[in-house]
C-alpha cells in the first residue's frame with residue numbers, strides 16, 4: 032500500500048511537471064518572441080537545432096536569381112529576416128541601406144566573422160578574418176603592391192603576352208572548357224606576379240590543383256576524415272604554405288631578395304622592404320590570401336563576361352568599337368595602360384554589369400559587436416549578420432528588369448552608390464583595380480580578334496561560389512579582320 036501511494040506521488044509529480052513545462056515553456060517562448068519583436072528583431076524562422084536553415088540557404092541556384100530560400104523568406108518576412116545559419120543565430124539582410132551600414136561600421140559595431148571550419152582552412156592570419164591593426168598592416172602591404180602592379184610596364188607587357196598565348200592555344204583546340212581555362216589563366220598571372228613562377232613550371236600545375244581542392248573544402252561539411260573535401264583542403268593548404276616558405280627560404284639563402292625593379296614580384300617587395308612590418312608567418316599568409324582571392328574571383332569574372340557578351344551581340348559590338356578606338360592609338364604589340372583602361376567607360380560598365388547580374392560574391396559574413404538598432408531593425412550583440420549582395424543586385428524595386436544584362440543602366444551614376452560587387456568600408460576589395468585590369472586586357476584581345484559560341488546550354492550557378500553548370504564549353508574562331516597585335 033505504501034509502495035502504491037509512493038508510486039502515485041511520483042506519477043502525480045511527473046504529470047504536474049509535464050503540464051507545467053507544457054504551460055510555462057510556450058508562454059516563456061511566446062513572451063521572448065514578443066519581447067524580441069517589440070525590440071525590432073526581424074521575423075523569421077530558426078529551423079533545426081544547430082544546423083538551422085544552413086542547407087536550404089546554401090542550396091545551389093542560378094546566380095542571376097536570389098534562389099528559392101531567399102525568395103520564400105523575403106516574401107514571408109521581408110528582405111531582412113532572422114534565421115539560424117552556420118550554427119549561429121543570424122540576421123540576413125537584403126536591404127542595401129542596412130548592408131551599407133554594416134560594411135561602413137566594421138570594427139565599430141560589426142566585425143568580420145567566419146565559421147570555425149573556414150578559419151581553420153584559411154589560417155589565423157588571413158586578411159579576411161583578422162581585425163584591427165594586423166588587418167590594417169596586411170591591407171597596406173597588399174594595396175601598395177597592387178597599385179604598383181597596375182602601372183608597371185613590365186607587368187602589363189607580361190599580361191598582354193600571356194593573354195595572346197592563352198588565346199592562341201584555345202584557338203587550336205576545338206572546344207574549350209572555359210571556366211577551367213580561366214582559372215588556369217588567372218592562376219598563372221597571380222603566380223608570376225606574386226612568386227615569379229612561370230606557367231611551364233611544375234609548381235604552377237600543383238598550385239592550381241591545390242587551390243581547387245582548397246576552394247572545394249571551403250564549402251564542404253567540415254569533417255576531418257581521410258579523403259573528405261575538408262581534409263583534402265587542409266592538406267592542400269599545408270602544401271601551398273610549404274611551397275611559399277621554401278621559395279622564401281631559397282631567396283634568403285641566395286640573397287636574391289633585392290630585386291625591387293621591374294622584375295620584382297610581391298615576395299621580393301615584402302622581403303626587401305624594411306618598412307614591411309609583417310613577420311614571416313604573416314608574409315606567407317598574405318601571399319596565400321592574394322593568390323586565392325585573386326585567381327578564383329577574376330576567373331569567375333572572365334567567365335561571366337564571355338557568357339553575357341555571347342548572349343548580347345549589340346553590347347559586344349559597342350564594346351568592340353571602344354576597344355578598337357583605343358587600339359588605333361597604339362603601336363603594334365603595345366599593351367593597354369592603366370590610364371587607357373580608366374578612360375574606357377563602356378568597358379567598365381560591362382564589367383560591373385556582369386558582376387551585378389552574375390553575382391560573383393553572393394554575401395559576406397559579419398558579427399554584431401554590441402546590440403545594434405538601425406532603421407527599426409534590432410540586431411542583438413553576438414549575432415551573425417549576412418549582408419546579401421545578390422538580393423540588392425536582383426531587387427526589382429531598385430533595378431528595372433534586374434535579370435537583364437544591360438550595361439547602359441550604369442550610365443545612371445546613382446548605380447555606383449547602390450551596387451558595389453567589390454564590397455565596401457574597411458574591407459572593400461583591395462584587388463578591385465587588378466581584377467579590372469586583367470579583365471580589360473583579356474577582353475581587348477578577345478573582342479578584337481575572336482568570335483566565340485557556346486557549344487552547350489549553360490548558365491552561372493551560385494553554390495554559393497560561382498560556377499558554370501557545364502563548365503562553359505566554347506568554340507573560339509579568329510575574326511577575318513582581326514587586329515592581333517603580336
Ligand code: HEM
Nearest residue numbers: 158159324325328329332392395452453454458460462466
Ligand atoms: C572580380 C573580382 C573580384 C571581386 C568581385 C571581389 C570581391 C570582393 C569582396 C566583395 C570583398 C569583401 C569581403 C568582405 O567584406 O568580407 C573582397 C575582399 C578581398 N578581396 Fe576581392 N574581389 C575580386 C578580386 C580580387 C583580387 C584580384 C584580389 C587580389 C589580388 C582580391 C583580394 C581580396 C582580399 C585580400 C580581400 C579581403 C579584404 C579585407 O578583408 O580587407 N580580390 N573581394
